[in-house]
Amino acid sequence: MGAMKTPGVYIVEKSAFPNSAVEVATAVPAFIGYTEIAINGSVSLLNKPFRITSMAEFHAFFGGAPTPLFALPEVADGEEPALVCGEKKVVVKQTSVPFTLYYQMLMFFGNGGGPCYIVSVGDYKAEEISADALKAGIATLLKEQEPTMVLCPEAVGLKDKELCFSVQTAMLSHCGYDMRNRIAILDVYDGFKDRKDPTGDVVLEFREKIGSSFLDFGSAYYPWLNTSIVQDRDLSFLNFDPETLKALLDEELKKRPEDKQPLIKEQIDKLGTEMDAIQRDTLNKTLMQISPIYNGVLKETRRILNLLAPSASMAGIYTMVDNTRGVWKAPANISVNSVISPAVNITNEEQEDLNVPLSGKAINAIRAFVGEGIKVWGARTLDGNSLDWRYINVRRTMIMLEESIKNASRAYVFDPNVAATWINLKSMIQNFLNGIWKRGGLAGASPEDAFSVHVGLGDTMTPEDILEGILRVTVLVAIVRPAEFIEITFQQQMQKS
Template identity: 30%
Template sequence: MPTYLSPGVYIEDAPPSARPIAGVGTSIGGFIGVVPNNIEMPTRPGSETASYDVAPAGEPQLITSWEEFKNSFGDIRAGNKTLALAIYGFFNNGGTRCWVTRVAAAAGLNNLADALAAFEPIDEITIVAVPGATSPVQHEAIIAHCTTMKDRFAILDSIEKPASLTPEAIRGGTAGEGGTTPTGNSAYAALYFPWIQVFDPSTEPGSIINHPPSGHIAGVYARVDGERGVFKAPANEVIRGALGLERRLSKNHQEGLNPAGINAIRIFDGNIKIWGARTLGGDANSEFKYISTRRYMNFLQESIDEGTQWVVFEPNTPDLWQRITRTVEDFLLVQWQTGGLFGETPKQAFFVKCDADTNPPQLRELGQVVTEVGVAIVRPAEFVIFRIQQLTGS
């Protein structure tokens, strides 16, 4: 309290009882792909080509449009085709912002450790994709990165042409002595099958080619997040730019894949749609078997973490506990009002507890303040059942 020595009107800044939490972004991509050290590009239409250097290898570049990607990594050419088509699909499907790291052509995608490590300091990345990385070793590296960071989600590409339509084969496993172990389950990843078909403008004349779907699907994630919210499953959505599929799947095919968390891409009335919403492993991932559940929990955790950093070094008193409680409750109330939390009333949808019970003297002596938060997250209506009864005339 300041000391006043003369009569007058004084204005003081009073700290707010609660500080608003702004939800973090949920659809910022992190892409890794092969691009040679220089790209051959025509100097003008119909003219000879000239080479120019691209962005340094191993250094993530912020890309906010297709034009920016071309300036940093070149237009769609043989050397960068897989990555370029994926980034084009990302922006075409609703993506607005991503970080791109290139690896040199000589290195390929055999060792992703350094490229993934370069993403660690970039806190805003929430989706990670390596278009064309289909081996279990590559998948496990991507999954390990997302699991360790705990604030991002992996979109994985299946084998292009698996030997069979079993979950093991689609996840990269091979049978027989010395066979490859398929990619393991993870609540921080989703795998999509089959590959999509897209137009390849780099050939003369342009042709239709099979292409890994991860970049396009990352754009669908961004589109759904923006239009509905991260709590909405990124499924039953059209993949823009997809002209066909490497193979068509039936309902019977999908019944063998869905429980294992293989998300099918299917054709309905000429529309190519994502027809799966599960994390890799599906039923084995218990409460996190749905993509939207895992990603929404990531969103809540990261938003609350960033929105309560002001608490650090504050006096650990009941007044602080009340301010934390109000801050988190206000944020979760907004989430409930927008449809992300389940319950007819806020009390049914969430609770926040920060008091003497969660902060006993021994914890306060350690400099800790503990807040317990519980939420009821909405889950997708994966199986819609209609019971139809016919009545006979009387």
């Protein structure tokens, strides 16, 4: 207060308690990809990170699902056909650009997802997925402090796998070098293939191409998932070239009794003609009732669209675990929702190299267990050889502690660099860490075992530091690590009675 010059009573209030540190949000992913629209009223959201909290908001600002198009090319002799109809042997092949962000968002919210950011880098009119566009989308997150995860689930849809790896290394660089307050969740390119596939080992290739920088800020999952996101009602004859579909159905018609052929032919001939919504729906239901091959085509199409990379599902699981158990709980031994099966079944022996490879680039497995369902069965970062940053929850807990204390300490910038400030700062950090310890976020039977805070002249600072305006604080924390391997010893003993 100012100098007292007028006689009277003056009130002086003194703070009895130090400032408090507020725990930052830990589960706010940022998704980068293509959407139907990107608009908020009359304002474009293209290449602008935009926060949403539900699928309803995604529909409002970014639109709905793409309309995938498929072809039915005939296969040559010796090739494995997806469908056989009389003399025709065909496969179902997607001809449109594989935009999957919409389906991935359904998986995210279906597995416990909450608030997130969307960066739309283009619409469904794009002729292909662009690696440069995805990288530009990553760069837009530089000014956003809230996101704690970065995902580009459509990167695996790039035609050139080398471009996919370039996007993923850019994600790691963004998380571990530019920001250092978020992690990247990566997908294995062609992760629906078995590691013994004749075209090559997809996991080995991922490890070789991902580089060796900032691996502790990334995690990866294998294999892809056969989901139940796309249903029968989402598909119809509109997803196919009408002439090709007609030719296939005409082949099936030849096997029908002659007296029924005219009625069925009448339905087939409607394909490619102009119809309103009710007529299209009626024709689709009629074809499903009278044509087994049509049902087979739709089933195969649904299987292709439902084969999704697991990163968005994992972001949802991270969010759910953070909200129910805390960021210090490893996001593993958790069931994955809306999943029918993993694209590849993995045994214990096959997981050994995924989990503990010589390179340290651990790939977390998603496995099916009899009677338990589909579970995430790994909790390691890509830096598996590091004792400090081997586990995902350790890295994410440390990010949370660092950001929370950093934000709270900003209140002391330009305060006098003296003992009173040091005590206040130390008390604030100790109170915050004590609260985390009580909730199970730090290891130790007592607070003294779980953490310690050091600040002061002769402890963390020299006289030169004070002259230069530097206040140094050292915080030591014992982070909770998961019980990844549980050993139970059995031994026989002598009969006692």
